[in-house]
Amino acid sequence: MAQQDDVFKKIVSHAKEYGFVFQSSEIYDGLSAVYDYGQNGVELKNNIKRYWWEAMTLLHENIVGIDSAIFMHPTIWKASGHVDAFNDPLIDNRDSKKRYRADVLIEEQLAKYDDKIAKEVAKARKRFGESFDEAMFLQTNGRVAEIVAKRDALHERFAAAMNDNNLDELRQIILDEEIVCPISGTRNWTEVRQFNLMFKTEMGSTADGAMTVYLRPETAQGIFVNYLNVQKTGRMRLPFGIAQIGKAFRNEIVARQFIFRMREFEQMEMQFFVQPGREMEYFAYWKEQRLRWHKALGLGDEKYRYHDHDKLAHYANAATDIEFQMPFGFKEVEGIHSRTNFDLSQHEKYSGKKIQYFDPERNESYTPYVIETSIGVDRMFLSVLCSSYEEQKLEGGDTRVVLHLPEALAPVKCAVMPLVKKDGLPEKAREIVNDLKFDFATHYDEKDSIGKRYRRQDAIGTPFCITVDHQTLEDGTVTLRERDSMQQTRVAIADLHRLIHDRVSLNSLLRKLA
Ligand code: ATP
Numbered sequence: 001m002a003q004q005d006d007v008f009k010k011i012v013s014h015a016k017e018y019g020f021v022f023q024s025s026e027i028y029d030g031l032s033a034v035y036d037y038g039q040n041g042v043e044l045k046n047n048i049k050r051y052w053w054e055a056m057t058l059l060h061e062n063i064v065g066i067d068s069a070i071f072m073h074p075t076i077w078k079a080s081g082h083v084d085a086f087n088d089p090l091i092d093n094r095d096s097k098k099r100y101r102a103d104v105l106i107e108e109q110l111a112k113y114d115d116k117i118a119k120e121v122a123k124a125r126k127r128f129g130e131s132f133d134e135a136m137f138l139q140t141n142g143r144v145a146e147i148v149a150k151r152d153a154l155h156e157r158f159a160a161a162m163n164d165n166n167l168d169e170l171r172q173i174i175l176d177e178e179i180v181c182p183i184s185g186t187r188n189w190t191e192v193r194q195f196n197l198m199f200k201t202e203m204g205s206t207a208d209g210a211m212t213v214y215l216r217p218e219t220a221q222g223i224f225v226n227y228l229n230v231q232k233t234g235r236m237r238l239p240f241g242i243a244q245i246g247k248a249f250r251n252e253i254v255a256r257q258f259i260f261r262m263r264e265f266e267q268m269e270m271q272f273f274v275q276p277g278r279e280m281e282y283f284a285y286w287k288e289q290r291l292r293w294h295k296a297l298g299l300g301d302e303k304y305r306y307h308d309h310d311k312l313a314h315y316a317n318a319a320t321d322i323e324f325q326m327p328f329g330f331k332e333v334e335g336i337h338s339r340t341n342f343d344l345s346q347h348e349k350y351s352g353k354k355i356q357y358f359d360p361e362r363n364e365s366y367t368p369y370v371i372e373t374s375i376g377v378d379r380m381f382l383s384v385l386c387s388s389y390e391e392q393k394l395e396g397g398d399t400r401v402v403l404h405l406p407e408a409l410a411p412v413k414c415a416v417m418p419l420v421k422k423d424g425l426p427e428k429a430r431e432i433v434n435d436l437k438f439d440f441a442t443h444y445d446e447k448d449s450i451g452k453r454y455r456r457q458d459a460i461g462t463p464f465c466i467t468v469d470h471q472t473l474e475d476g477t478v479t480l481r482e483r484d485s486m487q488q489t490r491v492a493i494a495d496l497h498r499l500i501h502d503r504v505s506l507n508s509l510l511r512k513l514a
Pocket of ligand 1: 250252259260261262263265266267332333334335374375376377378379380
């Protein structure tokens with residue numbers, strides 16, 4: 001665990017050192033859980049957004065995009081249930097004065113049991129080798145069976161307390177499990193209270209009686225309130241989807257772990273409107289589709305798992321998370337929710353407008369059901385960054401830090417370098433840049449030794465380095481060096497475009513999904 005913490009710390013400082021992510025307002029000592037993306041970060045982030053946007057809107061004839069405003073009529077949040085129910089249970093430790101989410105403390109306790117079980121299983125597998133039967137072991141090994149029973153009992157009690165919104169029971173679980181504050185090490189806990197996560201602000205001058213408005217805690221409501229606009233103007237027929245990428249804001253109680261939990265973040269959400277009764281079919285479809293989108297990046301299939309929700313949100317009848325193995329454990333990156341017709345019905349009720357679909361096949365009007373896929377751009381960014389980072393030992397005792405970013409997502413696709421700063425090599429290198437830059441993010445670099453320049457590009461995940469030397473002037477060939485294998489091949493300048501394009505275009509990634 002300590003080792004993983006170390007790796008995570010290194011990733012965070014690497015992200016800063018190489019212009020990916022900066023603490024917001026850093027010269028004023030920062031603003032908690034708010035971050036800025038630097039020159040490389042913004043490119044990586046934009047590429048992630050493009051991959052998502054194009055996978056949604058280009059590959060599905062029946063999905064269109066919108067861009068709705070962050071400010072919305074405050075009644076929207078009343079109708080959606082966020083004013084009354086968008087709460088997290090918080091608890092304070094009286095000694096450290098630190099605040100925690102009660103549900104997260106209990107989830108961490110569950111993860112501890114899971115870790116213990118996994119360790120015992122790994123030990124036994126080593127001992128028994130080929131003949132090891134995991135299911136049998138879990139049932140028959142007394143010590144492990146006891147941990148499994150404790151874990152299951154806790155899980156059941158926790159799910160019941162969350163579903164009943166039973167705050168006293170949540171506190172009691174924390175006491176019974178003897179969970180201590182990681183800072184003070186004590187069990188001196190306050191009561192559990194509900195805390196609404198929405199930020200409020202005022203619109204209009206106070207003299208005229210300003211209106212309280214909220215910063216949206218999700219982008220989804222902007223889609224629901226535009227359902228009729230899009231359906232009518234786009235002549236959309238069910239099933240169809242509306243996609244949107246945009247900022248969301250939550251006053252998170254505990255905001256740690258870098259960009260994993262932020263107070264201002266970005267979501268990519270898609271609401272898929274379907275005939276009532278067909279929602280489970282599409283829920284299964286989107287679960288599978290979304291996992292394929294993740295896996296196509298090649299970060300490692302074993303790093304993903306589904307996690308079904310124990311507590312369903314007030315609007316949902318089924319929900320699953322796609323979790324990714326971060327250095328601090330498996331964590332939610334995306335949620336797939338079956339939201340029933342809750343949101344559209346509520347907006348119909350609160351707005352007094354008829355929000356329905358006339359189905360020519362069934363010859364009737366009804367409120368569509370909705371399957372939503374909701375992914376955080378920043379969490380996606382973090383999962384890409386963490387799984388790409390490697391400190392590599394090289395032959396001869398050298399080391400390098402390399403980001404094995406999926407090539408289509410890399411902020412810079414190729415760097416062109418003259419071997420020396422004379423003899424017409426810089427001019428030739430510039431010529432190549434001026435040709436490639438129309439299609440690829442291309443860097444020109446002539447400072448320091450060639451080895452140092454390669455390391456700099458490795459550290460930001462540039463898939464290709466192109467070196468121009470004296471031979472280039474004679475025969476029009478350059479050295480093409482690949483980031484991951486560090487292999488160098490001699491290629492004709494005329495072939496560069498094709499060679500690079502085949503590997504770094506989003507197109508190649510999207511084709512894996514088709
Ligand atoms: P969590 O349980 O971690 O608080 P959630 O279940 O509340 O997340 P959703 O409401 O389902 O999250 O939001 C959809 C997605 O938005 C999440 O899967 C996540 O990627 C992203 N997200 C939610 N809250 C944050 C946040 N505070 N910072 C960054 N990303 C977030």
